[in-house]
Amino acid sequence: MRKMKESKTKKTIIKLENVWKIYTMGHVEVPALRGLDIEIKEGEFVALMGPSGSGKSTSMNMVGCLDIPTKGRIFLAGKNISHMTESELAQIRGRKIGFIFQQFNLIPTLTALENVALPMIFQNTTKEQRMERAEELLNLVGLGDRINHKPSEMSGGQQQRVAIARSLANDPDVILADEPTGNLDSKTGDSVIDFLTNLHITKGKTIIMVTHDAHVAESAERIELLKDGRIVSTKKGKHHKKHE
Amino acid sequence: MKLDYLLYAFENVKHKKMRSMLTVLSILIGIMAIFALVSFGQGLSSYINDLSTQMGTDKIMIYAKGVGAPGTDDTFKILKSEIDFVGKVRGISEITGMYASVVEVEFNKQKKYAYSVGLSQGKEKAMIEEMINIKVDEGRDLKEGDKMKVVLGDNYRIPEKIFKKPVKVGDIIKVNGVDVQVVGFYEPIGNPQDDAQVYFTIEGMETLLPAKKDRYDYAIARVNPDMNPQEVAKRAAEKLRKYKGQKEGQEDFYIQTFEQMIETFTTIFNVLNGVLVLIALISLIVAAVNIANTMYTAVLERTREIGIMKAVGAKNFDIAMMFLFEAGLLGAVGGALGIFMGYLIARLGGFIAANAGYSLLYPIFPAWLIIGCLLFSFFVGALSGLFPAIQASKLKPVDALRYE
Known part of the structure; x- marks a missing residue:
């Protein structure tokens, strides 16, 4: 794994080509993305950074296959997803992408274990497989003793760790984190970032993080700065541990 | 897979206890009434059947x-x-x-x-x-x-x-x-x-x-035994009418086969029972509207959850099935309790009738009635949940995730 990652011929996992997203509000057309071009290679840790209104959320929706562009093309693992149906996108999301949200977005009525097992329900897995893997993942994020707790019985940091475990459920190639530290204090936030970095290094996961926080963004290998719906600059992250 | 929909539905029904209980109650009343009425109808028609077999058709x-x-x-x-x-x-x-x-x-x-x-x-x-x-x-x-x-x-x-x-x-x-x-x-x-x-x-x-x-x-x-009783009755009526010199339709007598007599009685009873069942069905329609209302509320409340599930890979079909199962579950639980209550009421009714001297009014509980009521209540529930479920399944993940 490591060998392949360090070879010069890294495969492209996600590519956005001249992507436009235009929202219509009443009679006014509001472009959120204006010709966004990004290419992300397998095993990269990329931060999409920008102020609010820069198109961060929209670009994350595009990268995460949650929405399709008005114009332009999006490739996921070489496949054009720009014109796929809702259900096709759902299948791809479920298998290829793990989501981590600012609001944690756990299902309140389900336990930690059931939340982590949720993405596997929509793939072909048996209940035993799901429960075994979910428990394994909760152990991995250090919540092996909280598997039967509901989200409301856990702290913010714990909830976000459950969300991280959930994002890994179907062993996706890409982890997409949308402001993962936004609702956490800085200490807890740092530990979440450490965890993501660790996933990137040890498991070779591609990590795409959307943030407005420059300090958080510095943990990535590469920082893409968004403004007015397109990339305005690219730089290397200062604190990325892989390079230390 | 199917079982997981049910588990999720079950969790949600359990989570909103009060609302689920009220919804269940509304369908319970309808099924209870239908079950009790039909069980009496069945009891009486089996009594009549026994009667006409014993008395013979000649x-x-x-x-x-x-x-x-x-x-x-x-x-x-x-x-x-x-x-x-x-x-x-x-x-x-x-x-x-x-x-x-x-x-x-x-x-x-x-x-x-x-x-x-x-x-x-x-x-x-x-x-x-x-x-x-x-x-x-x-x-x-x-x-x-x-x-x-x-x-x-x-x-x-x-x-x-x-x-x-x-x-x-x-x-x-x-x-x-x-x-x-x-x-x-x-x-x-x-x-x-x-x-x-x-x-x-x-x-x-x-x-x-x-x-x-x-x-x-x-x-x-x-x-x-080799003649058709109905034809013989008709012939006898006609001859007697002429014998008495009466015009058709103005006879001062009736001639009927025993079967026709029983039929008349059964028809009257069936119409009466049918009207009562119809009223019970109306209460079920109200219950269906109630379930639909509950499910629409649930879709609104869980818009964000729907977004999350779609984000982690749920297809439109998966979401629709979850809500359908939940609505069906509300229906089936109401149905099961309704059957139980209907059984108690029918038993009590039979007991009261027997004490009043009408021991021929007794309810019977055939298996098809129990299974039928259960399936019917499940389908009434699922049908009521159909439109809310479709609405839920059509939510865009992006919009649903943003929903507060």
Whole structure:
């Protein structure tokens, strides 16, 4: 794994080509993305950074296959997803992408274990497989003793760790984190970032993080700065541990 | 996979206990009413079926036109000559006239009114027994030549039912002021009128009420086994009408096969029961609207959850199925409880009816009724949840995730 990652011929996992997203509000057309071009290679840790209104959320929706562009093309693992149906996108999301949200977005009525097992329900897995893997993942994020707790019985940091475990459920190639530290204090936030970095290094996961926080963004290998719906600059992250 | 939808639905139903309970209650009431009504309907139709099999399908009844039961209206009678005439109609193998009258019965200084019949004890006795369909289970039956002797219905030997003191075999009672001897009792029939009847022989009734002689209140005839009873009844009616010189539609008598009689009764009962079931169905429609409302609220409340599930790979179909199962579950739980409550109510109703003397009104609970009610309530629930489920499945993940 490591060998392949360090070879010069890294495969492209996600590519956005001249992507436009235009929202219509009443009679006014509001472009959120204006010709966004990004290419992300397998095993990269990329931060999409920008102020609010820069198109961060929209670009994350595009990268995460949650929405399709008005114009332009999006490739996921070489496949054009720009014109796929809702259900096709759902299948791809479920298998290829793990989501981590600012609001944690756990299902309140389900336990930690059931939340982590949720993405596997929509793939072909048996209940035993799901429960075994979910428990394994909760152990991995250090919540092996909280598997039967509901989200409301856990702290913010714990909830976000459950969300991280959930994002890994179907062993996706890409982890997409949308402001993962936004609702956490800085200490807890740092530990979440450490965890993501660790996933990137040890498991070779591609990590795409959307943030407005420059300090958080510095943990990535590469920082893409968004403004007015397109990339305005690219730089290397200062604190990325892989390079230390 | 399917089981997981159910588990999720179950969690959600459990989570909103109060709301789920109210929704379940609304469907419970409808199913309870339907279950109880249909179980009584089934009980009665099985009783009627048994009755017509036991009585046989070869009997024809001839009634004098009048208001109320035979014997309560003296305007029209069937004369002996008319009975002899019908007896000669092709296809009729035997016929006998019967008397019926309301009489005053006195025992131990207590007076009561009762319905009394005078039945032939001669060669037609077998046919009459098939019709009455009950046996004397204490004392002896009437026999030809008995005059001032009677057999009584079951209720006379039960203390406080008709008379304070129970009547015993051998006791003397007064009928219309005349002393008669009780020789036996019939087994119970199951309704308070029939169980209070006083049975005379034809001769006994003629002695007691001489004005009745040869003026019968009704008659029963048997049809040849190789003939169609309905056709024979029709032919007999037509011939008797001409014999009496009456115009069609203005006859002062009815001739019906026993089956037709039962059918008339069954039809009336079915219409009554049908109306009640219809009312219960309306309450189910209200329940369906209630479930739909609950599910629409649930979709709104869980918009964000729907977004999350879509983000982690749920297809539109998965989401729709989850909500359908939840609505179906609400329906099925309401149905199961409704069946249980309906069972208790039907049992209680049967118990009350039996105590009031109507032991022929008893509910039965066939398996198809239970399974049918359960499936029906599930489908009513699922159907009510259909539109909310489709609405939920069509939510865009991006919008749903942003929903606060």
